[in-house]
Amino acid sequence: MTTTDADEPALTIDELAARAGVTVRTVRFYSSRGLLPPPVIGPRRVGHYGGDHLARLALIEEMQHQGMTLAAIERHLRQLPPDLSPHDLAVHRAVVASWAPESLETVSRRELGRRAGRPLTDEDVERLAAMDVVARAGEDAFRVDSGLLRLGVEMLDVPLSQETVLAARTTLIEHARAAAHELSGLLRDAVAERDTRDVKSLSAHMHPLVVQALLTTFQRSLREELREWVDTARAEDGAPGDRAPGDAPSA
Missing domain, CATH: 1.10.1660.10 (Multidrug-efflux Transporter Regulator; Chain: A; Domain 2)
Structure with a gap:
């Protein structure tokens, strides 16, 4: 190739x-x-x-x-x-x-590999199960969340141990649930006096906007954290280009 x-x-x-x-x-x-x-x-x-x-x-x-x-x-x-x-x-x-909405389907091992777009080893399936992307439902059957499958398959290629991936997942879930709880409280107070139909309509419109806002904010925050981490590592290593403005180059 x-x-x-x-x-x-x-x-x-x-x-x-x-x-x-x-x-x-x-x-x-x-x-x-x-x-x-x-x-x-x-x-x-x-x-x-x-x-x-x-x-x-x-x-x-x-x-x-x-x-x-x-x-x-x-x-x-x-x-x-x-x-x-x-x-x-x-x-x-x-x-x-x-x-x-979350959509779980039951598929065979062969169909699971086809939807993943690549052959899946037993270890791959175990890692997907650990990430709650798939769950065994029989001898040759798996329950799979189609919306998460592609993301889960991409995670298989991330050069991190399964323990690290699962720890990161736990951290994300905890913070996401906390954010969702606070946001739902704010929205609930804002529409407390409205009709049920208005509440459902607001929820339908707010859902994609809130998700986009969370993703964008997280993406920017993570980029800033990684940049700070890399800059600190370079400074500690004395990498070129990390001189403070006005410093004279060494002879």
Whole structure:
């Protein structure tokens, strides 16, 4: 397999379709509508696709899963900055997925691998179960939350131990529940005197907005924390470029 840059593996159209869990025909259709950027043309005029194509396909499929029309999907993608990274696209997909109620399905091990877009080892399935993405429901049956499956599969490739991933998940759940409790209290007090139908309507409109706000705030806060961590490490190591303004270079 070739690469489009030093870090990102390049996929043929067949490999891209397999990883995304769609058909080659679907990839070509989306490309013809401008929903996917053109591939990088390599030797022998073979097109190669990368992580941004995979992330955009996942976002498109998620929007379709939520019942959005093709025209609505096109409008949504046109509003996104053209240089979004796969990570940024994954954040958008998480927001879209959050609009839908939790949906658990029971599937076979073979179907689980097909939906994951890649073969799953026994260890992979155990890690997904530990993250509450899947749960065994029989000899060859698993209950799976389709909205979480793609994110869970991506977590399998994160170079962290399972203990660290689970500890991070516990931390996120605790803080998310605390935020949800406080926000629901504020909203409950704000609509205490309103009709039940008004409360339901407000909840439906507020849900995606609150999720987007939480994701954006968390993303910015995490970026600031990581930048501070990296800057501190560089300063401790005496890395070049960390001199204070006005310091003279050493002879």
